[in-house]
Amino acid sequence: MTTTTKTSVRLSRRVRDIRISPTIAVMNRAQELLAKGVDVVDFGAGEPDFPTPALVAAAGRRAIAQGFTKYTSNAGTKALRDAIAERYSRRWGARVTCDNVIAGTGGKQELFNVVLSLVEPGDEVIIPAPYWVSFPDQVQFAGGTPVFAKTGAPKFRPTLESIEAVASERTRGVIINSPCNPTGAVIDESELEQIIEWCSARDAFLLFDETYEFFVYHGTKHVSAMRWYNEHPETVIAVNSMSKTFAMTGWRLGFAVAHPELIAAMSKIQSHSTSNPSSISQQAALAALTGDHPEVEQMHQAYSERRSWLVPAINRIDGLCCSDPDGAFYIFPEVKALFGKGSVRDSNSFAEFLLEEARVAVVPGIAFGSDDHVRISYATSMERIREGVLRIEAAVRKL
Numbered sequence: 293m294t295t296t297t298k299t300s301v302r303l304s305r306r307v308r309d310i311r312i313s314p315t316i317a318v319m320n321r322a323q324e325l326l327a328k329g330v331d332v333v334d335f336g337a338g339e340p341d342f343p344t345p346a347l348v349a350a351a352g353r354r355a356i357a358q359g360f361t362k363y364t365s366n367a368g369t370k371a372l373r374d375a376i377a378e379r380y381s382r383r384w385g386a387r388v389t390c391d392n393v394i395a396g397t398g399g400k401q402e403l404f405n406v407v408l409s410l411v412e413p414g415d416e417v418i419i420p421a422p423y424w425v426s427f428p429d430q431v432q433f434a435g436g437t438p439v440f441a442k443t444g445a446p447k448f449r450p451t452l453e454s455i456e457a458v459a460s461e462r463t464r465g466v467i468i469n470s471p472c473n474p475t476g477a478v479i480d481e482s483e484l485e486q487i488i489e490w491c492s493a494r495d496a497f498l499l500f501d502e503t504y505e506f507f508v509y510h511g512t513k514h515v516s517a518m519r520w521y522n523e524h525p526e527t528v529i530a531v532n533s534m535s536k537t538f539a540m541t542g543w544r545l546g547f548a549v550a551h552p553e554l555i556a557a558m559s560k561i562q563s564h565s566t567s568n569p570s571s572i573s574q575q576a577a578l579a580a581l582t583g584d585h586p587e588v589e590q591m592h593q594a595y596s597e598r599r600s601w602l603v604p605a606i607n608r609i610d611g612l613c614c615s616d617p618d619g620a621f622y623i624f625p626e627v628k629a630l631f632g633k634g635s636v637r638d639s640n641s642f643a644e645f646l647l648e649e650a651r652v653a654v655v656p657g658i659a660f661g662s663d664d665h666v667r668i669s670y671a672t673s674m675e676r677i678r679e680g681v682l683r684i685e686a687a688v689r690k691l
């Protein structure tokens with residue numbers, strides 16, 4: 293996991309021990325080619341290809357026009373935190389108020405604040421694998437040790453059994469991301485309940501990242517861990533984001549809902565790092581969370597159609613094998629049948645091969661803890677998806 297590089301500047305061990313996000317490396321190479329005018333089909337991006345809903349963007353513009361451009365309270369405006377609390381009370385029955393909520397500069401920042409607030413050096417944090425790239429490094433940054441609980445095809449769903457198998461007396465918490473980036477796995481409701489009870493009984497935290505909550509398919513239901521907040525308020529922590537649901541990646545607005553004591557601790561950290569998230573983005577987020585935005589369902593519909601076309605198309609390519617994920621906007625095909633052919637030895641060399649030979653950018657699975665897979669994002673137009681699949685097919689045939 294750790295790659296310590298020798299530098300001329302005397303960097304702290306803390307920063308030397310974390311990796312640059314491997315997904316950024318592939319995206320950089322793809323961007324480099326795009327900047328040179330090369331026609332790359334970009335399946336690497338982890339962001340919606342849709343604009344921010346019209347009324348949400350208008351609320352941002354209005355905030356600027358009205359001069360709502362100053363510092364706000366550190367944890368976010370009361371209006372935004374009230375709206376988030378109200379939403380969690382209404383949807384999941386959680387007894388929460390604005391004191392249970394902090395808004396920050398992206399969900400990523402709030403995940404970081406949670407981990408820094410709860411993890412001590414020597415603590416272990418269990419993360420189902422394949423995992424989203426930042427979880428292990430955030431744990432490591434806090435001095436903890438990430439411990440991986442294996443999940444597998446076809447559904448990659450985390451189970452209590454897989455978590456118990458890697459638990460120890462040093463287990464401090466569990467991070468569940470559902471729907472999952474990169475596998476699309478959506479955790480089973482009863483399994484989630486059992487994991488929460490298990491964490492609660494051991495005085496461990498359950499950090500639930502529901503960034504992709506609105507993107508679930510074929511009748512799958514998303515259930516938030518906050519549904520069990522009232523029974524386990526010291527255990528359950530939810531982190532969510534405006535980025536994917538409302539196509540607001542650039543606005544940088546995410547939030548956490550948790551026990552007020554934890555929120556106060558996170559707020560303390562935030563007050564010494566970024567302070568409040570952008571006042572303008574907070575007004576846009578408020579409009580997003582309190583209004584009606586048909587664009588969200590339209591995005592969901594588009595992802596659903598793309599997924600339905602893409603999964604069988606990938607499975608028709610010799611050497612690629614893809615299960616049908618329940619959520620998010622990624623597929624995670626297995627590519628290990630191609631190892632040993634041409635220059636392809638692992639997920640990284642396969643991604644390099646596709647970029648150089650097919651001009652298609654995918655993210656190597658090793659970035660997410662599985663060297664047998666690659667991640668393909670279908671947050672791009674149907675036309676580009678068709679073109680990308682044709683290119684992959686042609687390149688793989690030459691191997």
Ligand SMILES: Cc1ncc(COP(=O)(O)O)c(C=O)c1O
Nearest residue numbers: 398399400424473503533535546
């Ligand atoms: C699983 C997961 N959690 C959290 C985030 C963070 O999103 P943001 O910081 O844009 O809110 C992402 C972004 O890619 C993600 O995929």
